[in-house]
Amino acid sequence: MKIKFLLSLPVLLCCTLFLQAQDTTAFKTVSVKALDSLFSNEPVFQVIDVRTDKEYTESHLKSALSMDVNHKKFLKRFKAQFPSKEITYVVYCKSGGRSVKASNILTKAGYKVINLKEGIKGMPEDVLWISPSNKIQNIADTTKSSNNQ
Secondary structure, eight states: OHHHHHHHHHHHHHHHHHHHHHHTTEEEEOOOHHHHHHHHOSSSSEEEESSSHHHHHHHHETOOEEEESSSSSSSHHHHHHOOSSSSSSEEEEEESHHHHHHHHHHTTTOOEEEEEGGGGOOOOOTTTTEHHHHOOEHHHHHHHHHHOO
C-alpha cells in the first residue's frame, strides 16, 4: 500500500505543476498591431501602465492609469483601485516583462487581463502619449526627448 502511494506521488506532483502552469497563461497576449481589433471586441476595458511612477510621469499612453507591478503591495493596491472583475484590463510596460508579471498576478486573482506583448517599445510612432507637461505627443517625440537626457 505504501509503495503504491509513493509511486503515485510523482504523478500527482507532475499533474499539479501542469495545472499551475496552465493557470499562469490564462491571460491573452497581443501585439500592439492586434490591439485595435481587440478593443472593438472588448466593450469595456482599462489600460494599466505597470512601470514605475517615474516612468509613468515621463510619458504614458493617453488613457492609461499607473500601477507599479514591483510595488510590494501591488495586488492590494490594484484591488482597492480596480475592484471590478467584470471589465478587461490591458497591461503594458516598457518591453513586456513586467506586464507578464502583472498579468500572472492579476489573472490568479480573478481579473480578465490582456498583456501587451512588446510594451511601449513596440508602439507605432503615431500612438498618442502624455508627456510631463500634459501635452499630447506621439511616441517618437517622447523617445527623442528621453534619449537626449
